[in-house]
Amino acid sequence: xxxxxxxxxxxxxxxxGKVLTDAESLEAFGKDWTKHFAPAxxxxxxxxxxxxxxxxxxxxxxxxxxxxxxxGRTGLSAAAVAAxxxxxxSFDYMNQILDFNEFxxxxxCQPGVVTEQLQNFAEEQGLYYPVDFASAGSSQIGGNIGxxxxxxxxxxxxxxxxxxxxxxVVTGTGELxxxxxxxxxxxxxxxxxxxxxxxxxxxxxxxxxxxRLDRAPQNLTAMVxxxxxxxxxxxxxxxxxxxxxxxxxxxxxxxxxAKVMARGDVPPAFExxxxxxxxxxxEASTEEVANAALETFEHCVEQGWVLDGVMSQSEQQLQxxxxxxxxxxxxxxxxxxxxNDISVTVSKVPAFLHDIDEIVGKHYPDFEIxxxxxxxxxxxxxxxxxxxxxxxxxFFGKCATVNxxxxxxxQKYNGSISAEHGVGMTKRDYLHYSRSAAEISYMKAIKAVFxxxxxxxxxxxxxx
Numbered sequence: 315x316x317x318x319x320x321x322x323x324x325x326x327x328x329x330x331g332k333v334l335t336d337a338e339s340l341e342a343f344g345k346d347w348t349k350h351f352a353p354a355x356x357x358x359x360x361x362x363x364x365x366x367x368x369x370x371x372x373x374x375x376x377x378x379x380x381x382x383x384x385x386g387r388t389g390l391s392a393a394a395v396a397a398x399x400x401x402x403x404s405f406d407y408m409n410q411i412l413d414f415n416e417f418x419x420x421x422x423c424q425p426g427v428v429t430e431q432l433q434n435f436a437e438e439q440g441l442y443y444p445v446d447f448a449s450a451g452s453s454q455i456g457g458n459i460g461x462x463x464x465x466x467x468x469x470x471x472x473x474x475x476x477x478x479x480x481x482x483v484v485t486g487t488g489e490l491x492x493x494x495x496x497x498x499x500x501x502x503x504x505x506x507x508x509x510x511x512x513x514x515x516x517x518x519x520x521x522x523x524x525x526r527l528d529r530a531p532q533n534l535t536a537m538v539x540x541x542x543x544x545x546x547x548x549x550x551x552x553x554x555x556x557x558x559x560x561x562x563x564x565x566x567x568x569x570x571x572a573k574v575m576a577r578g579d580v581p582p583a584f585e586x587x588x589x590x591x592x593x594x595x596x597e598a599s600t601e602e603v604a605n606a607a608l609e610t611f612e613h614c615v616e617q618g619w620v621l622d623g624v625m626s627q628s629e630q631q632l633q634x635x636x637x638x639x640x641x642x643x644x645x646x647x648x649x650x651x652x653x654n655d656i657s658v659t660v661s662k663v664p665a666f667l668h669d670i671d672e673i674v675g676k677h678y679p680d681f682e683i684x685x686x687x688x689x690x691x692x693x694x695x696x697x698x699x700x701x702x703x704x705x706x707x708x709f710f711g712k713c714a715t716v717n718x719x720x721x722x723x724x725q726k727y728n729g730s731i732s733a734e735h736g737v738g739m740t741k742r743d744y745l746h747y748s749r750s751a752a753e754i755s756y757m758k759a760i761k762a763v764f765x766x767x768x769x770x771x772x773x774x775x776x777x778x
Contacts, residue, residue, distance in 0.1 A: 316335055316356040316357065317356070320377055320379070321333060321335060321356070321357050323373065323377075324357060324359060324370070324373060324401065327359075327366060327369040327370055327373060328359060328360065328361055328362070328366050328370070329362060332359065332360040332361070332362070332407070333357055333358070333359050333360075334357065334358045334360075335356070335357050335358075339358050340353065340354075340355050340356075340357075340358065341353055343355065343358040343384055343387070343396075343402045343404055344358075344382075344395065344396040344397070344402060345387065345394075345395050345396075346387045346388065346389040346390070346391075346392060346393070346394040346395055347387070347388055347389060347390055348389070348390055348391065348392040348395065348738075348740060349650065349706070350392060350710065350739070350740055351392050351395050351397045351739060352397060353395060353396055353397060354396065354397050354398060354399060355382065355396035355399065355400050355401060355402045356399045356400070356401060357401045357402070358384075358401075358402045358404055359401055359402070359403055359404070360404050360406060360407050361403065361405070361407070361408065362407045362408060363408070364482065364484065364490060364521045364522065367403070367484045367519055367521050368484050368488045368489075368490060369488075370401075370403060371484055371485075371486065371487070371488040371518075371519070371769070371770075372487075372488040374401065374769045375486075375487065375488065375767050375769060378767065378769070379400070379401055379769065380398070380399075380400040380401070380768075380769050380770075380771075380772050381400060381401055381402075381403050381519075381769055381770060381771065382394060382395070382396040382400045382401070382402050382403065382515070382771050383402075383403050383405070383456065383457075383460065383515035383519050383771060384396075384402045384403060384404040384405065384406075385404075385405055385425065385426065385453065385454035385455075385456050385457030385458075385460075386428065386429075386449065386452040386453040386454045386457055387452075387457075388449035388452055388453045388457070389457065389461060389735065389736065389738065390653055390655065390735040390736075390740075391461075391514075391732065391735045391736040391737055391738030391739070391740045391741055392738040392739035392740045392774075393460070393461065393514040393515070393736050393737070393738030393739070393771070393774050394457070394515075394738075395738070395739060397739075398773065400772075403519065405424070405425040405426035405454060405456050405519075406426050407426065408424040408425055408426045408521070409424055409426035409427055409428070409431075409454075410423075410424050410427070411423055411424075411427060411431070411432070411435055412424065412522070414435075414439065416439065418479075418496065419441060419526060419527045419528070420479050420496060420524050420525065420526055420527065421435065421436070421443075421524070421525050421527060422522065422523075422524050422525075423455050423522070423523050423524075423525055424455075424521075424522060425454060425455055425456025425457075425459075425519070425520050425521060425522070425523065426454050426455075426456065427454060427455045428450075428451065428452065428453065428454055428455075429443075429445070429446075429447075429449075429450040429451075429453045429454070429455065429458060430450045430451045432455060432525060433446070433450065436527045436530075437530070439527070440530060441527040441528065441529065441530060442527060442528045442529060442530045442531060443477070443525065443527055443528075444467045444470070444471035444477070444528055445458065445463060445464075445465055445467065445471065445473070445474050445477060446465045446466055446467050447463065447464070447465030447466060448640050448643055448644070450465075455520075455523055455525065456519070456520045456523070458474045459474055459475075459478060459481070459510070459511050459520050459523060460510075460511075460512070460513065460514050460515050460520065460736070461474075461512065461514060461734070461735065461736040462474050462475050462511050462512035462734070462736075463734060464688065464691075464693065464733065464734035465688070465734070466562050466564060466639075466640075466688060467561055467562055468688055468690075468691045468693070468734075469560055469561070469562060469563050469688070469690035469691050470559065470560060470561040470562070471528070471561075473734070474511065475508065475511045475512070476526075477525050477526045478507060478511060478523060478524070478525060478526075479494065479496040479497075479498075479524040479525065479526050480492070480493060480494040480495050480496040480497070480507065480523070480524040481493050481494070481507055481510065481520055481522060481523045481524065482520070482521050482522040482523075483510050483517075483518045483519065483520050483521060484518050484519050484521050485517065485518040485764045485765065486517065486518055486764050486765025486766065486767065486768075486769060486770040487764075487765075487766065487767075490521075491506070491518075493505075493506050493507035493510070494507045496524045509760065509764075512736070513775075514736050514737065514738060514771060514774050514775055515770060515771040515774070516761055516765065516770050516771045516772075516774055516775055517760070517761060517764040517765060517770060518764055518765070518770060519770070531561060531597050532597050532599040533597060533598045533599055534561065534595055534596075534597060534598075534632060535595065535596060535597070535598040535604065535607070535625060535626050535632065536562075536593060536594065536595045536625070536626045536632050536635045536636060537593070537594050537595075537607065537611065537623055537624065537625045537626070537635075538583040538584075538591060538592070538593050538623060538624055538635050538638060539591065539592045539593075539594070539611070539614070539620045539622075539623040540583075540584065540586050540587075540588030540590075540591055540620065540621045540622045540623060541588055541589070541590040541591065541592060541619060541620060541621070542588070542589075542618055542619060542620070542621055543589055543590065544589070544590050544664060544667060544668075545664050546590075546618070546619035546620070547565055547590060547592055547663075547664070547689060548660070548661075548663060548664055549614075549617065549619050550592055550614050550619050550620060551563055551592070551594075551660075551689070551690060553610050553613060553614055553619075554594055554596075554607070554610050557606045557607070557609075557610050558596045558603065558606060558607060558610070559596065559597070560594055560595065560596050560690065561595045561596060561597065562593070562594060562595040562688075562690065563592065563593075563594045563595075563688075563689060563690030564592070564593040564594075564639050564686070564687070564688060564689065564690070565590060565591065565592050565593070565685075565686065565687060565689040566590070566591050566593075566638070566639055566642060566685065566686035566687075567589065567590055567591075567684060567685040567686065568587065568588065568589050568590065568591075569682065569683070569684050569685075570642045570646070570684045570685065570686045571591060571638060573642065573645045573646055573684065574637070574638055574641045574642055574645050576645075577641065577645060580634060580637045580638060580641060581634055583623075583624045583635060583638060584622045584623070584624050585622075586621050586622035588621050588622065591638075592689075593635060593636070593638065593639050594690075604625075607625065608625070611623055611625070639686065642684070642686050646684055646697055646699060649682075649699035649700050650699075650700040650706055650709070651684070651697040651698060651699050651700070652697070652698040652700070652709065652710060652713040652716075653695065653696070653697055653735075654695070654696040654697075654717070654720055654731075655693070655695055655732055655733050655734060655735040656693075656694055656696065656720070656724050656729060656730065656731060656732075656733060657691070657692045657693045657694065657729055657730045657733035658692050658724070658727045658728070658729035658730075659692055659727075659728075659729075660689075660690070660691065660692045662692070662727050662729075663689060663692055663694065665727075666694070666723065666727050666729065667685070667694060669723045669726075670696060670720055670723055671683065671685075673719050673720075673723070674696075674698070674716055674719070674720070677715075677716070677719070678698075678712065678716065680701060681698050681699070681701070682698070682699040682701075683696065683697070683698055683699075684697040684698075684699060685697070688733075688734075692729075692733075693733040693734060694733075696720065698713055698716065717744065721744050721747040722747070724747055724748065725747045725748070729748070730748050731744050731745070731747050731748045732748075736775075737774065737775045737776075738774050738775070739773060739774060742773070742774065742775055742776050742777055743777070745775070745776055754776060757775070757776070758776065
């Protein structure tokens with residue numbers, strides 16, 4: 315329930331018109347891309363400065379009101395969902411690039427800067443921001459930091475945390491901290507910057523971030539290879555990694571490809587039907603590198619691992635090959651997929667996937683399973699598509715049973731129940747499959763230090 319008097323005091327903290335309580339806004343800003351929880355915030359507030367964020371947090375402490383941070387709302391774990399009368403703090407108006415240092419190759423960003431905005435800015439400087447994924451056009455830097463976003467270039471460039479030089483955060487008490495001060499080397503005790511990266515706004519809100527940039531890659535070239543079976547994918551990865559510095563190594567199943575091809579707006583890579591496909595990318599900076607890629611492809615064919623393949627010969631063909639992978643999530647969204655974002659060490663991937671495939675197929679033979687992911691770093695996306703015969707609630711109920719089996723296998727292989735999408739509300743009840751009781755206890759203790767009144771995104775990562 316919205317308290318009109320309380321909302322009036324909130325309005326006094328920000329500029330006119332920057333607190334919304336209409337039903338349409340509450341619905342839009344109270345959710346992310348997950349469909350498991352109904353949004354139910356009491357208000358949306360749009361700060362435009364660090365001082366306003368601090369004032370909002372102090373107001374929330376005084377009135378015991380929970381706050382939920384909101385960026386591009388592209389998350390897949392319900393970390394940005396306000397389902398229990400919280401006030402949503404949207405960073406849409408804190409969206410400026412504040413500074414650029416060409417010598418340090420760093421960019422100071424407000425949290426609402428869109429990922430693609432930073433990528434384009436880097437390109438204008440002849441540089442490169444390598445954290446990339448399908449939602450780059452709408453996701454925001456603050457959200458990327460909150461979930462330690464990964465994406466398609468992790469095999470070469472790592473996760474978001476690798477690119478955060480420093481940050482300013484407002485803690486759960488309203489205090490402003492400046493963490494690491496953009497230093498490359500800093501051996502002065504705990505690196506608290508790393509606590510806030512991946513914390514999903516449960517310790518405080520990122521209000522400014524200094525992001526590192528890299529040199530621009532040269533002549534990026536992609537290959538799509540059709541594999542004889544899944545067990546062939548890992549030898550192919552090993553063969554190419556031994557010859558090339560890969561910038562990406564993705565995989566997807568024939569079912570994933572069929573969904574994308576049915577759209578009719580992406581040309582096929584080749585005509586041969588294969589059960590699994592690998593998409594790899596590298597810098598063909600010299601003719602020798604391109605020749606090494608072709609020789610490795612021929613070796614993989616001779617070994618029987620690869621049935622067919624193609625290498626991009628132009629920027630347009632490079633983009634078309636990537637569409638085969640990048641369009642999967644958007645395409646299968648029509649079937650209300652139940653998503654699992656799981657990971658193990660790279661060497662364990664084949665056995666891990668086989669175990670999960672077997673148990674889901676055995677118990678739910680009518681469920682269509684679509685596999686894809688960043689296999690070069692051990693990250694698999696398991697997508698179970700909703701049958702027409704089941705309602706959303708019935709389907710999610712059955713998937714909750716599947717989850718237990720899947721996460722037991724994750725635990726068996728010492729893997730993670732969430733590789734890059736965060737925990738939020740969708741994974742919080744399964745955290746013990748990846749974290750020990752002692753670890754969870756320490757995590758809760760850390761939250762209590764930074765957020766003593768429990769107002770910062772409560773109910774996310776672990777139940778309060």
